[in-house]
Amino acid sequence: MEGRLDGRVAVVTGAGSGIGLASARRLASEGARVVCVDVNPRGGKELADELGGEFVACDVADEAQVRDLFDGVAERHGRIDIAVNNAGISPPDDDSILVTGLEAWERVLRVNTTSVYLCCKYVIPHMRRQGRGSIINTASFVALMGAATSQIAYTASKGGVLAMTRELGVQFAREGIRVNALCPGPVATPLLLELFAKDPERAARRLVHVPMGRFAEPGEIAAAVAFLASDDASFMTAAEFVVDGGITGAYVTPR
Numbered sequence: 001m002e003g004r005l006d007g008r009v010a011v012v013t014g015a016g017s018g019i020g021l022a023s024a025r026r027l028a029s030e031g032a033r034v035v036c037v038d039v040n041p042r043g044g045k046e047l048a049d050e051l052g053g054e055f056v057a058c059d060v061a062d063e064a065q066v067r068d069l070f071d072g073v074a075e076r077h078g079r080i081d082i083a084v085n086n087a088g089i090s091p092p093d094d095d096s097i098l099v100t101g102l103e104a105w106e107r108v109l110r111v112n113t114t115s116v117y118l119c120c121k122y123v124i125p126h127m128r129r130q131g132r133g134s135i136i137n138t139a140s141f142v143a144l145m146g147a148a149t150s151q152i153a154y155t156a157s158k159g160g161v162l163a164m165t166r167e168l169g170v171q172f173a174r175e176g177i178r179v180n181a182l183c184p185g186p187v188a189t190p191l192l193l194e195l196f197a198k199d200p201e202r203a204a205r206r207l208v209h210v211p212m213g214r215f216a217e218p219g220e221i222a223a224a225v226a227f228l229a230s231d232d233a234s235f236m237t238a239a240e241f242v243v244d245g246g247i248t249g250a251y252v253t254p255r
């Protein structure tokens with residue numbers, strides 16, 4: 001059977017773990033040649049070998065490294081059809097605004113928002129030359145609603161990703177380039193599961209707000225990435241694509 005993404009070249013940042021890892025696997029399973037990018041070679045390198053793809057070590061918050069990443073992929077593979085700008089951090093020193101220091105704020109904004117600016121800045125010229133491309137920027141449901149369990153820099157960083165995505169989607173809509181933001185709800189990544197296993201009350205405080213009563217599996221987010229990357233989403237751009245188990249639609253959830 002033909003794959004939806006046969007012949008496409010995809011770059012996935014943060015491919016060494018979680019949503020990025022699942023997305024790289026899913027894109028490859030649909031026929032794409034996948035370039036796995038991560039600041040940490042552990043995970044990403046292994047995945048690239050498994051998928052018959054390529055691993056590139058890159059800090060997405062560093063301008064020169066991001067420029068070299070996309071120029072290098074275009075040179076080696078001839079084109080870049082899909083960019084999944086997914087790498088992000090959510091460190092413990094990002095908390096309530098009352099205790100979060102400027103250093104943590106700037107670090108989170110740099111890795112989560114400036115990185116998306118850099119990745120879009122350096123991939124779009126290649127996509128313009130081709131007259132086609134799909135960019136998926138990972139935001140979060142917290143860009144759409146407030147949490148009393150605050151991570152102030154993270155929330156602001158994802159709001160920035162949403163606004164930037166909307167503007168880029170509009171600006172390049174007539175050049176065949178689609179730019180969409182993905183807003184996942186909480187995902188059952190190993191880190192989150194470990195945290196909540198140690199602290200069931202913390203998990204329960206969040207789960208009560210999820211109509212489906214569970215966290216997402218990384219593969220469920222990856223399925224949305226593959227859809228946005230594919231021609232099935234050909235009339236979608238500048239959108240906020242919410243995959244959150246119903247959180248943003250809920251007032252009272254089922255018992």
Ligand SMILES: NC(=O)c1ccc[n+]([C@@H]2O[C@H](COP(=O)([O-])OP(=O)(O)OC[C@H]3O[C@@H](n4cnc5c(N)ncnc54)[C@H](O)[C@@H]3O)[C@@H](O)[C@H]2O)c1
Nearest residue numbers: 014016017018019038039059060086087088140184186187
């Ligand atoms: N897990 C969730 O519940 C959830 C929910 C909504 C949105 N998100 C977003 O989804 C994205 C992926 O999250 P995840 O849960 O899979 O995280 P994760 O921690 O499992 O994986 C993130 C990957 O990004 C890499 N990375 C971090 N900083 C980097 C940098 N400067 N340059 C290159 N790579 C870097 C890490 O090494 C890691 O492999 C993030 O943007 C996150 O904010 C996650």
